[in-house]
Amino acid sequence: VPWGKALTPALLRAALERNPDVKAVFLTHNETSTGVTNPLPELAAIVRDHGALVVVDAVSSAGGLPLLTDEWGLDFVLSGSQKAWMCPPGLTITAIGPRAWDAYQSAAYHRFFWDFEAARKAAARGMTPTTPPLTAFYAFDAALDMMLEEGIDRVWDRHAALGDRTRSGVEALGLALFADPTTYSNTVTAVTMPKGVSAKDVTGLMKRNHDVVVGAGQGYLTDAMVRIGHMGWCNEADIDGCLVALGDAVEQVQRGTN
Ligand SMILES: Cc1ncc(COP(=O)(O)O)c(C=O)c1O
Numbered sequence: 001v002p003w004g005k006a007l008t009p010a011l012l013r014a015a016l017e018r019n020p021d022v023k024a025v026f027l028t029h030n031e032t033s034t035g036v037t038n039p040l041p042e043l044a045a046i047v048r049d050h051g052a053l054v055v056v057d058a059v060s061s062a063g064g065l066p067l068l069t070d071e072w073g074l075d076f077v078l079s080g081s082q083k084a085w086m087c088p089p090g091l092t093i094t095a096i097g098p099r100a101w102d103a104y105q106s107a108a109y110h111r112f113f114w115d116f117e118a119a120r121k122a123a124a125r126g127m128t129p130t131t132p133p134l135t136a137f138y139a140f141d142a143a144l145d146m147m148l149e150e151g152i153d154r155v156w157d158r159h160a161a162l163g164d165r166t167r168s169g170v171e172a173l174g175l176a177l178f179a180d181p182t183t184y185s186n187t188v189t190a191v192t193m194p195k196g197v198s199a200k201d202v203t204g205l206m207k208r209n210h211d212v213v214v215g216a217g218q219g220y221l222t223d224a225m226v227r228i229g230h231m232g233w234c235n236e237a238d239i240d241g242c243l244v245a246l247g248d249a250v251e252q253v254q255r256g257t258n
Contacts, residue, residue: 003221004034004190006183009042016050024053024075024103030061033218035190035227036183037065041072048073053103059083062093063147064159064187064231075100081136084159084187086143086232090136143232159186162230162239169243170228175250178225187231190217192224194250199223202249205258210245 001007007027016022025047030037044054053075058067062077064084069077074097081091096116104116118129147155163186167177170191178190193199199216200223206212217225228242252258 004036004178005180006036006038007043009039009046012043012046016046022050022052024055026055026057028057029067030065030185030187032060032188035179035185035188037185044072044074053099060187060231066156069095081140084231085140087139088136090133091140159231162186162234163189165236165239166228166230169239173243173247187229189228189230191226191228193226197250197253199226201253201258202226205249205252206245209248212242212245214242
């Protein structure tokens with residue numbers, strides 16, 4: 001899949017036809033490195049048709065983008081507290097369905113740290129298998145209360161609105177969006193830097209002059225892209241401030257006054 005594009009159902013179907021023995025497919029719901037959201041419900045349906053388990057990296061989607069684990073037939077979903085859940089890093093959040101538990105029973109490999117049965121048994125006693133990171137749990141509890149109070153549909157709508165606001169603001173600055181327009185993510189926006197403008201210089205100026213922290217690109221795009229996260233604890237004023245900082249930094253680099 002080329003960077004900036006989504007995995008298409010046709011490509012996935014063809015890959016499974018070429019590899020009929022596949023038992024599980026790992027799908028990334030939201031591609032944080034390129035600002036792309038994959039069409040998860042369609043992809044999951046193809047994997048299930050094939051009889052394989054649907055394993056989903058929802059690290060930068062869960063809590064920010066619609067994610068219907070049961071309705072979409074997802075068997076194993078994994079997320080991290082540091083993204084749309086508004087918490088410090090440290091907690092893995094999972095949803096594990098009955099087919100995944102069946103696979104657990106028949107899996108023969110050794111396990112210890114990632115033994116979900118140990119976690120399930122401990123959870124039944126309100127515990128974790130090892131020392132619980134209590135401060136992270138308190139933060140997560142507070143975050144969940146905030147999300148419940150807002151209502152999950154409104155949380156998703158807020159992310160959609162923030163995504164729109166970020167993208168139109170970026171375009172109003174005369175900058176280009178990296179992702180294919182049909183796949184835009186509502187939790188992270190990837191902005192292509194104009195020719196000759198270093199993303200490292202831009203992110204450095206945004207931090208130094210505006211106290212705004214954004215990511216540069218990854219891999220071959222490290223210095224060619226700036227990524228704006230707008231998930232979790234984020235509102236319109238944050239986006240507007242970030243866009244001012246971005247426009248200012250790009251202009252300074254272009255003028256050579258940085
Ligand atoms: C889509 C996605 N998957 C996995 C990870 C890795 O998460 P962690 O650094 O918590 O292991 C990230 C982190 O940014 C991510 O965005």
